[in-house]
Amino acid sequence: MGYGDVQMIDENGIRVDGRKAGDVRPISIELGVVPVADGSCRMTWGTNEVIVAVYGPMEAHPRKIQRQDRAVLDVRYNMAPFSTSDRIRPGFNRRSREISKVTSDALESVVLLELYPRSKIRVEIEIICAEAGTRCVGLTAASVALADAGIPMTDLVVSVASGKINGVVVCDLNKAEDNYGEADLPMGVLPNSGELAFLQMDGDLSQEEFQEAWDYNMEAAIVIGDYCAEALKNGGYNL
Amino acid sequence: MSIPLVPQLLRSHLVELAENDQRLDGRRQWDGREVQLEIGILGNAEGSAKVRMGDTIVYAGVKFQTMTPYSDRPNQGGLMCSAELRPVAGRKHEPGPPSPESIELGRVVDRGIRESGCIDTEALCIIPGEKAWQVILDLYAISDDGNLFDAFALAGIAALRNAVIPFAKYELGDDRPLDVSKTPIMCSYHRVGGRYVYDASGREELGGDERIHITLGADAHVHSLQKGLKGTFTAGEFAELMEQARIKGDELRDLVHSLEGGN
Amino acid sequence: MKGGSVARLDNMSGKGNAAGPHDSQQAPLLVAPGEDLGDSEDYEVGHGVIVMDGRLRATKQGQMKKDGKSVSILPSRTKYFPRPGDLVIGLVEGCTNNIWFVDIGAPFNAILPMSLGPAKMEFGGTRSVIDIGEAILCRVQEVEETHSSVVTMKGMGLRKIRSGVVEDIDPHLLGRLIGRQGKALRQLKEDTECRVVAAENGRIWIDGDFEGMLEVRTRLRAMTAEAKAATPGGVA
Numbered sequence A: 001m002g003y004g005d006v007q008m009i010d011e012n013g014i015r016v017d018g019r020k021a022g023d024v025r026p027i028s029i030e031l032g033v034v035p036v037a038d039g040s041c042r043m044t045w046g047t048n049e050v051i052v053a054v055y056g057p058m059e060a061h062p063r064k065i066q067r068q069d070r071a072v073l074d075v076r077y078n079m080a081p082f083s084t085s086d087r088i089r090p091g092f093n094r095r096s097r098e099i100s101k102v103t104s105d106a107l108e109s110v111v112l113l114e115l116y117p118r119s120k121i122r123v124e125i126e127i128i129c130a131e132a133g134t135r136c137v138g139l140t141a142a143s144v145a146l147a148d149a150g151i152p153m154t155d156l157v158v159s160v161a162s163g164k165i166n167g168v169v170v171c172d173l174n175k176a177e178d179n180y181g182e183a184d185l186p187m188g189v190l191p192n193s194g195e196l197a198f199l200q201m202d203g204d205l206s207q208e209e210f211q212e213a214w215d216y217n218m219e220a221a222i223v224i225g226d227y228c229a230e231a232l233k234n235g236g237y238n239l
Numbered sequence B: 001m002s003i004p005l006v007p008q009l010l011r012s013h014l015v016e017l018a019e020n021d022q023r024l025d026g027r028r029q030w031d032g033r034e035v036q037l038e039i040g041i042l043g044n045a046e047g048s049a050k051v052r053m054g055d056t057i058v059y060a061g062v063k064f065q066t067m068t069p070y071s072d073r074p075n076q077g078g079l080m081c082s083a084e085l086r087p088v089a090g091r092k093h094e095p096g097p098p099s100p101e102s103i104e105l106g107r108v109v110d111r112g113i114r115e116s117g118c119i120d121t122e123a124l125c126i127i128p129g130e131k132a133w134q135v136i137l138d139l140y141a142i143s144d145d146g147n148l149f150d151a152f153a154l155a156g157i158a159a160l161r162n163a164v165i166p167f168a169k170y171e172l173g174d175d176r177p178l179d180v181s182k183t184p185i186m187c188s189y190h191r192v193g194g195r196y197v198y199d200a201s202g203r204e205e206l207g208g209d210e211r212i213h214i215t216l217g218a219d220a221h222v223h224s225l226q227k228g229l230k231g232t233f234t235a236g237e238f239a240e241l242m243e244q245a246r247i248k249g250d251e252l253r254d255l256v257h258s259l260e261g262g263n
Numbered sequence C: 001m002k003g004g005s006v007a008r009l010d011n012m013s014g015k016g017n018a019a020g021p022h023d024s025q026q027a028p029l030l031v032a033p034g035e036d037l038g039d040s041e042d043y044e045v046g047h048g049v050i051v052m053d054g055r056l057r058a059t060k061q062g063q064m065k066k067d068g069k070s071v072s073i074l075p076s077r078t079k080y081f082p083r084p085g086d087l088v089i090g091l092v093e094g095c096t097n098n099i100w101f102v103d104i105g106a107p108f109n110a111i112l113p114m115s116l117g118p119a120k121m122e123f124g125g126t127r128s129v130i131d132i133g134e135a136i137l138c139r140v141q142e143v144e145e146t147h148s149s150v151v152t153m154k155g156m157g158l159r160k161i162r163s164g165v166v167e168d169i170d171p172h173l174l175g176r177l178i179g180r181q182g183k184a185l186r187q188l189k190e191d192t193e194c195r196v197v198a199a200e201n202g203r204i205w206i207d208g209d210f211e212g213m214l215e216v217r218t219r220l221r222a223m224t225a226e227a228k229a230a231t232p233g234g235v236a
Helices: A094-108 A134-148 A175-180 A207-234 B008-019 B100-115 B148-161 B202-206 B235-261 C171-178 C180-192 C210-230
Strands: A027-031 A039-045 A048-059 A072-079 A119-129 A158-165 A168-171 A183-189 A196-199 B035-039 B047-053 B056-067 B078-084 B125-127 B131-143 B185-192 B195-198 B211-216 B222-228 C029-031 C036-039 C049-052 C055-058 C062-067 C070-075 C087-095 C099-103 C110-113 C135-143 C149-152 C159-161 C165-168 C195-198 C203-207
Touching: A027 A134, A027 A207, A039 A134, A048 A134, A048 B131, A072 A094, A072 A134, A094 A119, A094 A134, A094 A196, A119 A134, A119 B131, A134 A158, A134 A183, A134 A207, A158 A175, A158 A207, A168 A207, A183 A207, A207 C029, B008 B202, B008 C165, B035 B148, B035 B235, B047 B148, B056 B148, B078 B100, B078 B148, B100 B131, B100 B148, B100 B185, B100 B211, B100 B222, B131 B148, B148 B185, B148 B211, B148 B235, B185 B202, B185 B235, B195 B235, B211 B235, C049 C070, C087 C110, C087 C203, C110 C135, C165 C210, C171 C180, C171 C195, C171 C210, C180 C195, C180 C210, C203 C210
Parallel strands: A072 A119, B078 B131, C110 C149
Antiparallel strands: A027 A039, A039 A048, A048 A119, A158 A168, A158 A183, A183 A196, B035 B047, B047 B056, B056 B131, B125 B131, B185 B195, B185 B211, B211 B222, C029 C062, C036 C055, C049 C055, C062 C070, C087 C099, C087 C135, C099 C110, C135 C149, C135 C159, C165 C203, C195 C203
């Protein structure tokens, strides 16, 4: 591998930010951060910071976008221009469009849209500060914001990514690991049922490594799911 | 941006309130909402600020890029200011290309800062005619409950004042703070129920008419003015707004400076 | 009309389980969406609960309520959902020759056909009777499964709102505003000498002298702030 000379994990299995292979970065969750929205959530995850606002369910305009049997879920993922090291020019962006779509697909699997024919639910995911894994933070925060808005859903969706760095499988890649890593496996898990609603992967993993990454994600998702549930019940987590 | 319906009851109620020197949330004519200002809060921006005025919340982030100076100004860098009204900020804000309103917002804030001369563009020059710094100020609304103009202007100047030029990242030497010599402050007034009020809330804007934005420096020099929306005003009204903007501007400038003292 | 809004306090709970916040005996059990609430056998499913694979599951964030055989969730926050018979305050958003389109603060707009309007009128005369931007006190007549819904202005006290002001509160705070047997609302009206109509969609029509209306609004704001402080979720 081209990055073989970059040492990202030491002989004791300690990563650049001091974590062990299976550790997740610190997480905090705050609700009601967008006072004009129907539901909202601010999630920090490592140095990632994401704000999600939910509007609706409300009358879908224009009429032609209405669905007679269910609500329309309108999800937008967007990175603020100052969220990354190099400024992002505002406007159309293929990466953001794809993430918006897969996030929407994942959320549609849990939101009971059939209860709101002819309505629209808007989910606005704004990445304020990006480290690595913003799509995972965005999806997780979106499911918490939907719950905060009182929108009925069968489960939360908790998303986390594991990957491989210097040949070692590790959980929840940080920015340096994401840049120099050999593989990335983000998953969206329903913490109560253990089913998956979101899956992507890129890189190079053996079958054994893949299983290890999968297991890390599953374990982490259950723990993060508990954080989310606690936040919803107590107005926040780890503030 | 979709135009929200103006409820007729609200409009007549605002008139009644104005006649009795009252406002919807109990404030007086020239009272602002409580202002919370935080600086240096965004890890990936070279300068940043967050402003909360009531339920209006905005972020400002400063980024730097290198640019080739314009041929007619080979010794100068540049300043660019852009405001985004993303649909996250409220029900009425819709996705799509920048609305005329967001462009107006960005440009009015930009003029207030640029024309105050608080940033010496010649100091941004790295190699004359070849390389200079471009300062990019991005204004980002998270929650719109009225008066985004003042919130953006305040966050913008506060973010610039704590910005650090990333010389090291571009291998040009050691990082240096951006030199911002002044603190221009914008004060906005909306005609609500027939009279002008300071810092209109979202509901007041809904039932309001024209608005006037005044940006003043510490020496009360005027740096930018803008009249928006339909409606007319008199010279007498404007003189009073200018007087009020001096008082309020000094208060907000002190707030910005008080945070810097702690650093 | 006086009693219309007072009659039904359990705006948010599903049909057949009227357990309001005041009836709670045991400590509230807080749940998040997806949480398992036990075996579904012998239980009836109320608001905010579904059955999946023979297990009861919460679909909303809030307090779990067991009322006899029925399990439901009292949500911390939820949108107003219209049911036939609800007294609501609507805002006219548009009209055609014989129909008004009314925003009732629900996930979908309602229509008010000319035949259910406040007065007899000519075809094409809708705007001269109720104009766009005006508010009406009306009742939900019908909500179809596909969410076509109809409101009516035929009935005691239903009318166009010509004076006063309309304020919004979260619909789940209506119980707090109205109080047991309408006591709190009655007290509020007495203290301020205002007409206060609390519609089920969380819109409150306040009409009276100027000082009285200000006082009602101050109290509504205080109530919302108090509810916010008292809710574990921090959001009212």
